[in-house]
Amino acid sequence: MIRLFLVAVLFVAGCTYPTAGAGPSPTVEPPAPTAKPTGASGKAIEAELKVARVVAVRPEVAGYKRDQFGQSWTDNHNGPGGHNGCDTRNDILAAQLTAVHNRTAKSCVVVEGTLTSEPYTGRRVEFRKAAATKVQIDHIYPLARAWDMGAARWPAQRRVDFANDQAANLLAVDGPANASKNDSGPGEWMPLNKAFRCVYVLRYLQVAHKYALPITAADRDTARTIAPTCK
Template sequence: MDVILRLRAALAAASGLLVVALSGCGLQDYLLEQVDSIGESGIPSTIAVGPGGTYVDSAALTRMLQLPVRSRVSMQGYSRAAFGPLWDDNVDVQFGRNGCNTRDDILRRDLTGVVLRPGNCFVSSGTLLDQYTGKTVRFLRGPTTSGEVEIDHVVSLANAWTTGARFFDDTARRNLANDPRNLQAVTRAINQDKGPMDAAVFLPPNRAYRCVYVNRQIEVKLAYRLWVTKKEAAAMRGVLMSCPRPA
């Protein structure tokens, strides 16, 4: 029952963000009625919201409630090197120790029409549907073209540092930096736009991907026992309160 009460409180707190956008549909009362009708047998993964067809991702909201809400710690001591060598294969996560660097592992996962360089792991070419922007770009390995596709840390390493990773040992930080759950191939421009920002400051321009993006951040933060700030938690709630209608 505690989970139900906490979810009800989260919906009540977050629904105010959406009443303006969906004025006239009685959203807040509707949501609270839906939550009140949920028994202890479980919370459905989505709750329908009005005629617009958007959904509340209540399962993700429930998972988010497991994240501690705290202030950031200092950036003191932060550097990319604190998370180990770039795209290190010597890690205890999916694709780890497979003889390929992490960047090429993610390119092979996220690109279509992948062509590998004969005899090794290097991706020579492929096509990327950039989930952050919805744009499709061609990847071609080369000194002037490879950088057009970058690998984003969904939870940025700087954000991770200030929400718990500062206190990790070297192994945990290497794992976080190379965990496929926290990595996404994107175009250089959007990756540079995002930088170290959290969900309170940056969300993908492609609104259709925002719920997936926030879900992934929650998954990573839970897996590595990171926390969220108040503003970060509020931004996540706002996204999860208005997800695209499931197919």
């Protein structure tokens, strides 16, 4: 009776993980927690700027296509959340939305949830799979930008790992805000939500550092301007 009660509780809660004895379905592990900067302070931004490689402008490198970074939201990557039975998009939705509901108790497919304070706008955004584009997964350092800045020369698996880096580079955001950002960096685009600007700039610099990607002079100048305002 106790075992039956526990199974029922897991089903009602919308848990994404199969219970023991559920059959041959592959185990679905919890999504990896998405790392956030320990403090988006001006000092942290300045520290990243000291080690950043700066180029005058973004070069133009031919050949970019989304599939140069692998299948969209593949689970076949080497970072946190990789090979856990869930694709990267659903890992991020599960980690960053609240009030998450899954398709079934054994499925990691997120069908609804809420961004209570969407990073780029500060607004509350409701996610429903039937209108999935309302919430998109943004690459803070965009793929096309990374291609131009050096990723075109990377091995294929490194590009896949970059595109699915849940710990550093991915953020669930408002769809229209993500479209307005496109493949820009801080030198061309900043979030409407002023409260998130310091975090956005720091995370952009951290991703650039992690993958040895340069930033533009415009990115650097924006980071220098905002750093004194960051606590």
